[in-house]
Each structure stands twice: as C-alpha cells, then as structure tokens.
Amino acid sequence: MRAFGSDVRKPTLVAVVDLIRERGTVSRVELAEATGLTQTSMTNAIRKLSEFGFVREAGKERISRGTPRRLLRLQPDACYMVGVQFDRFASVGVLVDLGGRIVIRRELPVVGARDPDEALPELTEAVSDMIDASGVPRTKVRGIGLATYGPQDRDAGVLLTPQPTPAWRGYPLAATLSDATGLPVVIENDATAAGIGVQALGGASSSFAVVFMAGGIGGGVIVDGNPYRGATSNGVELGHITVDPNGPACACGNYGCLDNLSGPRAISARALAHPSLGSRLALGEDELANFLAVGRAGVAGDADAAALLETSIRHMATAAVTLVNMFDVGEVVLAGGAFTGFGGRYRDAIQDRLDRSVFVRHVHDVKVRLAERPEDAAAFGAAMVLLRSLLEAPGSAG
Amino acid sequence: MRAFGSDVRKPTLVAVVDLIRERGTVSRVELAEATGLTQTSMTNAIRKLSEFGFVREAGKERISRGTPRRLLRLQPDACYMVGVQFDRFASVGVLVDLGGRIVIRRELPVVGARDPDEALPELTEAVSDMIDASGVPRTKVRGIGLATYGPQDRDAGVLLTPQPTPAWRGYPLAATLSDATGLPVVIENDATAAGIGVQALGGASSSFAVVFMAGGIGGGVIVDGNPYRGATSNGVELGHITVDPNGPACACGNYGCLDNLSGPRAISARALAHPSLGSRLALGEDELANFLAVGRAGVAGDADAAALLETSIRHMATAAVTLVNMFDVGEVVLAGGAFTGFGGRYRDAIQDRLDRSVFVRHVHDVKVRLAERPEDAAAFGAAMVLLRSLLEAPGSAG
Numbered sequence: 001m002r003a004f005g006s007d008v009r010k011p012t013l014v015a016v017v018d019l020i021r022e023r024g025t026v027s028r029v030e031l032a033e034a035t036g037l038t039q040t041s042m043t044n045a046i047r048k049l050s051e052f053g054f055v056r057e058a059g060k061e062r063i064s065r066g067t068p069r070r071l072l073r074l075q076p077d078a079c080y081m082v083g084v085q086f087d088r089f090a091s092v093g094v095l096v097d098l099g100g101r102i103v104i105r106r107e108l109p110v111v112g113a114r115d116p117d118e119a120l121p122e123l124t125e126a127v128s129d130m131i132d133a134s135g136v137p138r139t140k141v142r143g144i145g146l147a148t149y150g151p152q153d154r155d156a157g158v159l160l161t162p163q164p165t166p167a168w169r170g171y172p173l174a175a176t177l178s179d180a181t182g183l184p185v186v187i188e189n190d191a192t193a194a195g196i197g198v199q200a201l202g203g204a205s206s207s208f209a210v211v212f213m214a215g216g217i218g219g220g221v222i223v224d225g226n227p228y229r230g231a232t233s234n235g236v237e238l239g240h241i242t243v244d245p246n247g248p249a250c251a252c253g254n255y256g257c258l259d260n261l262s263g264p265r266a267i268s269a270r271a272l273a274h275p276s277l278g279s280r281l282a283l284g285e286d287e288l289a290n291f292l293a294v295g296r297a298g299v300a301g302d303a304d305a306a307a308l309l310e311t312s313i314r315h316m317a318t319a320a321v322t323l324v325n326m327f328d329v330g331e332v333v334l335a336g337g338a339f340t341g342f343g344g345r346y347r348d349a350i351q352d353r354l355d356r357s358v359f360v361r362h363v364h365d366v367k368v369r370l371a372e373r374p375e376d377a378a379a380f381g382a383a384m385v386l387l388r389s390l391l392e393a394p395g396s397a398g
Numbered sequence: 399m400r401a402f403g404s405d406v407r408k409p410t411l412v413a414v415v416d417l418i419r420e421r422g423t424v425s426r427v428e429l430a431e432a433t434g435l436t437q438t439s440m441t442n443a444i445r446k447l448s449e450f451g452f453v454r455e456a457g458k459e460r461i462s463r464g465t466p467r468r469l470l471r472l473q474p475d476a477c478y479m480v481g482v483q484f485d486r487f488a489s490v491g492v493l494v495d496l497g498g499r500i501v502i503r504r505e506l507p508v509v510g511a512r513d514p515d516e517a518l519p520e521l522t523e524a525v526s527d528m529i530d531a532s533g534v535p536r537t538k539v540r541g542i543g544l545a546t547y548g549p550q551d552r553d554a555g556v557l558l559t560p561q562p563t564p565a566w567r568g569y570p571l572a573a574t575l576s577d578a579t580g581l582p583v584v585i586e587n588d589a590t591a592a593g594i595g596v597q598a599l600g601g602a603s604s605s606f607a608v609v610f611m612a613g614g615i616g617g618g619v620i621v622d623g624n625p626y627r628g629a630t631s632n633g634v635e636l637g638h639i640t641v642d643p644n645g646p647a648c649a650c651g652n653y654g655c656l657d658n659l660s661g662p663r664a665i666s667a668r669a670l671a672h673p674s675l676g677s678r679l680a681l682g683e684d685e686l687a688n689f690l691a692v693g694r695a696g697v698a699g700d701a702d703a704a705a706l707l708e709t710s711i712r713h714m715a716t717a718a719v720t721l722v723n724m725f726d727v728g729e730v731v732l733a734g735g736a737f738t739g740f741g742g743r744y745r746d747a748i749q750d751r752l753d754r755s756v757f758v759r760h761v762h763d764v765k766v767r768l769a770e771r772p773e774d775a776a777a778f779g780a781a782m783v784l785l786r787s788l789l790e791a792p793g794s795a796g
Binding site for chain 1: 548549551558603604605617621626627628629630631632633634635636638639640641642643650651652653712713716719720721723724725726727728754755756757758759760761762
C-alpha cells in the first residue's frame with residue numbers, strides 16, 4: 001500500500017487558508033510541516049492574509065519544552081462568498097463565510113427548458129434575496145461562484161453547450177450575472193466544484209475523484225491537490241462515457257452514455273413508461289423529483305422501483321471502475337442532490353465493485369464515501385472556487 | 399476553437415533539450431519565447447547543458463536588423479540511452495543518441511510465460527549484444543529505460559502484477575537489470591513511454607493521449623507537457639476499462655475489458671476458434687503474430703479476418719471516446735507494434751467516431767494519428783525517459 005502525499009502543488013495562499021480552516025488553529029511550525037512551504041513563502045503568505053484581515057493570532061500553545069508557539073486562526077467574518085449550483089432540474093444557493101460555515105442555504109429556481117434571458121433574472125433575484133435574508137452586509141460578499149454543467153469556457157465565463165436551448169451556447173453567463181448583481185462571478189464545472197468543496201472541508205485524500213449526480217451525472221478529479229483540467233477544463237465528463245455499447249444515442253453525440261442509463265432523467269423516463277409505477281409513486285414532471293421518489297420507493301421495498309435503482313447503480317459502478325482505472329485515485333466521493341436519501345446504496349455497491357475490479361486494488365485501497373451534505377457540495381465548492389480566485393489574485397482579496 | 403499552450407510545466411532542462419532537438423538549431427531568444435522560461439532560468443540551463451557537453455554553439459544567424467543571434471545545437475554523440483519495450487509477446491530495444499537518432503534497433507526476447515529469473519538474463523544478454531553491435535563506446539551509454547505494463551512501482555523499479563507468473567510481482571526488475579548491466583535502469587509504463595517518445599520527437603499537442611497496443615492495450619496521457627501520473631503512476635489503464643458490460647471476465651478483476659475484446663490475444667483466440675481461419679492464415683502460438691496476420695488478411699479482403707479486425711476497431715473507438723471525454727486532450731496518437739501495417743484503419747475509424755461522439759467536439763478539434771514508427775515508439779520513449787531522469791537529477795548528467 002502506498003501513502004498519499006500532501007497537497008504541495010496547491011497555490012500557496014489557498015493551501016494555507018484550507019489548512020487553517022481544516023484544523024481550526026495552527027502554529028507556523030505545523031503549517032510549514034503540513035504544506036511543505038519554505039519559511040519565507042509561509043511568512044509572506046501569513047503577512048498577506050493578515051493584511052486582508054483573513055488570519056489573526058489566537059493565543060499561544062504551551063508545548064512540553066521550548067517557547068510556546070503562537071497560534072493562527074481564520075477570521076470567519078472577514079469575507080463571504082456566494083456559491084450556486086444550477087442545472088435544468090436542481091439549483092442550490094449558499095452563502096459561506098471564510099471559515100467554511102454555510103450562513104444561509106436556499107433552493108434556487110432551476111433552468112428548466114428556458115432561455116438564459118428568462119432564467120437568469122430569476123436566479124439573480126433569488127441570490128439577491130438570499131444575501132438580504134442572511135443579514136450579512138453586502139460589502140462583505142466578495143462574489144459568486146457558479147457551478148454548472150459543461151462544456152464550458154471557464155476563463156470567458158460562458159457555456160459552450162446548446163442545452164437546454166440554443167441560446168445558452170456562448171451566452172455571457174458570468175458577465176450577465178456580474179452586471180446584474182455587481183459582484184465578480186466565476187464559473188466552474190459542477191463536479192469539479194464539488195471536489196473543491198470536499199477538499200476545502202478537509203480530510204480527503206490528495207488525489208480523489210467525485211461522481212456528481214444532480215440533474216445529470218458528471219465527474220471531477222483532484223490530483224495531488226489540484227483539479228484535473230485537461231486542455232480546456234472540459235475533462236472528466238463521466239456522464240458521457242459509454243457504459244453499454246448497445247445503449248441509446250445521446251444528445252452529446254455518443255451512445256450508451258452513463259447519464260442516459262443511470263441518471264435521473266433516464267430513470268424518471270423508465271418509471272413513467274412503467275404500467276403502474278408512475279401512478280403508484282405519484283410521479284409528475286420534475287424528473288429529479290421523480291428519480292428521488294423511485295429511489296426512496298426502491299429502498300422501501302417496491303420491487304419495480306428497486307429494479308430501476310439497481311440498474312442505475314450497476315451502470316454507475318461500471319463507470320466508477322473506469323474513472324479509477326483512468327485517473328488512479330485513492331478515493332471516490334459521491335456528491336449531488338440525486339444521492340439524497342439513498343446514496344448509501346450507491347456507495348456500498350460501488351465499493352464492492354471497486355474492491356473486486358479496480359486495476360490497482362493490490363497497489364492501494366480505493367475508498368468510496370458520500371460527501372457531507374451531498375446536495376450542497378457543489379454549491380459550497382463553488383463558493384470556495386470564488387474564494388480561490390480571490391486568493392490566487394491577491395491584489396483583489398483585500 | 400481553443401489554442402493549446404506551450405509546455406511550460408516541463409522540467410527546465412528537459413524542455414530546453416527537447417526544443418533544441420525538435421528545431422535543430424535555436425537562438426536564445428527563440429528558446430525563451432518557446433519555453434516561457436525567464437532569462438535567468440534559461441542562462442542557467444544552457445550553462446549546465448554546456449558543462450555536460452550536451453549543447454554547443456553552432457554559428458550565428460543573420461537577421462534583417464540588429465546583431466546576429468548565436469545559435470545553439472545539441473551534441474548528438476554526447477551521450478546514448480538504451481530504450482527497451484518488453485512484454486509477453488513483443489519486445490524491442492533501441493540505442494538512441496542525444497539528438498534522438500536511433501543508432502541501432504533490435505527485436506528482443508519476449509517474456510512469454512517465463513519467470514523473471516529465466517527471462518531477464520536473456521534480455522540482459524540481448525541488450526549487451528545490441529550495444530556491442532552499435533559500435534558506441536560503453537562509457538557513453540548512460541542507462542536503460544525499460545517500458546512495460548503495469549501496475550508498477552516506478553520509484554522502486556518493480557512490477558506489482560503477477561502476470562505472466564507470480565514471481566514477477568514485486569521482483570526487483572530495475573535493480574536486477576542494473577546489476578547485470580552495470581547501467582542505471584528506470585522503469586516506465588509502456589504507453590506513457592510512447593507518449594514521452596512522441597513528445598520528444600516534437601510536433602505533438604501539449605495535451606494528447608496515446609493508445610498503445612503491443613502484446614496488450616494500454617493508455618498514456620501527456621497534459622500541459624507532462625505525463626499524467628495519478629496517485630501512484632498507475633493511471634490511464636485503457637486496456638482494462640469496460641467497453642461491453644456483457645463481455646468476458648478479465649484476469650484484472652474487471653469484465654468486458656477493452657484488452658479482452660480488441661487486443662491481440664483476444665483476436666488471436668477468436669481467429670484460432672474459427673473453423674477455417676487458423677489454417678487459412680497459418681496461425682501458430684505467437685498471439686501477436688496471429689493478430690498481425692488477421693489484420694493483414696482483413697485489409698487484403700478476407701471477410702472473416704475483416705470481421706475480427708472490425709470488432710477490434712469498434713471497441714477501441716468506444717474506448718477512445720471515453721479516453722478523450724475523461725482527459726480532454728486535443729490529439730490521440732496510436733503507437734505500438736500491433737498497429738504495424740494496418741494502423742491506418744484504426745486511425746480513420748477512431749477519427750470518424752471522435753468527430754461524431756466526443757463531448758468537446760464543438761469546443762476544439764481532436765485529431766487522431768499514427769505515431770512515427772509505431773512499433774518503436776515505446777522503446778524510443780523509454781530511452782527518453784532515461785534521459786529525462788538524468789536531466790532532472792543534473793548532478794548525474796555529466
């Protein structure tokens with residue numbers, strides 16, 4: 001079995017803030033040991049973070065011998081970030097403080113089948129309401145991280161997909177939302193955002209993968225502490241790998257895609273096509289709600305619902321083996337609102353398959369777990385993405 | 399369409415040597431522009447390389463205005479590296495000079511079903527004979543790069559697989575070969591080695607994937623100029639992702655693996671099971687030779703052979719879409735001896751599938767091509783891996 005190293009490749013300020021958040025208080029010696037930073041880099045980082053008001057002294061730690069160590073902690077109310085995860089069927093907003101606490105959380109309006117000109121004003125208003133309701137002063141809110149599906153042009157802040165309507169492709173998403181709210185906006189892939197959220201909470205391996213399921217299925221990989229991005233930040237499209245070569249054609253151009261066999265829309269459609277399941281479970285038009293109803297009924301013992309849930313789990317386990325065999329990670333984290341209530345079923349079945357089928361299983365363990373609050377992971381992570389963008393351009397962080 | 403950046407993240411000396419090799423001669427100005435290195439880093443790099451005797455002045459370039467630029471070039475005979483690709487059914491050795499020229503090339507003994515104590519002395523002798531036959535002085539040969547299948551512990555120089563016999567698992571492969579030859583030995587995944595070889599020849603995208611097929615099928619990814627390694631250098635196991643959930647169980651623990659549906663062993667077994675194909679093509683015990691015979695016959699018009707070849711190509715195209723959707727690369731390069739003679743069929747079919755099915759096809763092109771000398775790519779790359787290990791530990795390079 002191999003050990004996994006520390007997150008030495010994270011940007012310096014991000015690594016320091018994440019570590020203090022994870023541990024609560026730390027001494028400079030602990031920080032240096034855990035991050036691998038040189039004394040000079042660390043001193044500079046702490047000086048900058050102190051200037052921003054992000055970090056402060058928090059008393060001294062008495063250790064057995066030698067001089068007591070001065071401890072550092074975050075100033076949680078130094079700044080706040082909005083995190084939004086939104087797609088066609090699921091949207092969540094959170095306001096997060098520097099310490100990583102979710103101050104307020106809201107279900108937000110979903111995209112549905114609407115054009116951006118219709119969906120975005122509603123989203124803007126809901127975000128604005130959420131900030132007002134939190135009681136946090138506007139001046140302390142530093143921006144919005146927006147996690148959604150791809151393909152995206154992250155730098156430009158636009159989606160490159162014609163889903164759900166052609167008007168979304170190339171629409172100035174970040175710029176429009178920024179103009180409407182007066183806040184900086186960064187966009188991020190939802191599964192990658194969930195990974196960054198999991199990482200910011202601490203305790204994850206330095207290399208892990210995320211299986212994200214909300215309105216659709218996506219994937220994210222954190223390797224040696226940093227998100228895997230590929231050539232254009234559009235990698236790890238887990239929902240659109242073939243898991244059955246005889247499966248249906250997908251709007252993405254591929255066929256037998258995981259999303260079309262395991263995802264909420266696919267399972268909802270199969271439930272509605274069933275002679276009695278739809279009426280038995282009182283299914284409606286919301287495909288994510290239908291999926292959640294099927295999953296709950298399956299767990300509760302409805303045989304027809306259980307069969308659909310099993311199908312979803314089986315294909316996802318196949319994809320999870322592919323994900324690990326491709327990226328060689330030590331952990332798989334399940335995140336997204338579609339795991340709510342019965343994510344444990346997916347976790348256990350995927351763990352069982354990985355234990356038997358992963359190529360590197362004799363080299364190192366690969367553990368599967370549910371994210372803490374899986375339904376908020378991507379929104380929380382999106383807030384952390386915004387924080388990172390501030391920390392990586394430190395001139396703007398003060 | 400997005401542009402792909404330069405290889406800014408390569409280790410400095412590697413980036414400089416690769417660039418001079420690619421261009422033949424370069425000025426310091428060109429080097430700085432192409433590598434993105436600072437003036438100081440570049441001056442230091444060139445000084446070190448000159449001390450090693452790797453780089454020398456090569457006259458001046460007269461440009462329209464200003465002082466003529468002094469040109470640099472490699473000193474090709476400054477050092478030589480052995481590259482070996484070996485597996486159960488295919489083994490190739492090359493001796494490569496600093497300029498990237500293959501001085502000599504040999505087919506080497508294959509592993510077959512033998513224990514390391516039997517196979518390695520034969521390999522050692524064959525490598526030794528190859529060096530002698532090249533006429534290159536032993537003192538100029540700096541080491542051996544050994545490319546083979548996984549899982550591996552690269553740092554320790556051991557294989558972590560019980561294939562083909564239990565004695566291979568944990569056997570001190572690099573140390574044994576080093577003791578026997580008196581040369582430093584580094585090991586590398588064969589597909590990753592092929593990627594490094596493709597990169598060293600120049601002209602590749604900064605982010606590309608390799609589909610490697612020799613005795614088995616593997617994958618490699620170069621992203622932003624560096625190999626993707628994952629947690630333990632055992633990523634991109636393309637041969638062991640499921641391409642058909644109803645496919646056969648694999649020795650790796652997974653089922654419906656690409657290698658068991660597309661690879662030389664699978665196609666050889668199916669050809670031998672055919673009522674007449676085995677005798678018609680005079681197939682024997684060498685599974686790679688059988689595969690090559692089937693491929694050639696398929697291209698020449700034998701309908702039964704063509705059907706087997708088509709099966710192999712179809713599954714590989716499915717896997718190639720997965721590879722690109724996972725890693726978001728701009729290019730896929732086919733390498734390995736099993737593409738010899740009919741790699742163009744794979745190339746064209748995979749290109750067609752990527753054009754129709756890849757998730758990012760509206761974001762950027764993804765081009766498929768055959769490696770130059772596909773049968774030598776991994777061995778050549780293994781020699782470059784050895785060179786890189788010298789350059790990354792510059793104290794040992796002189």
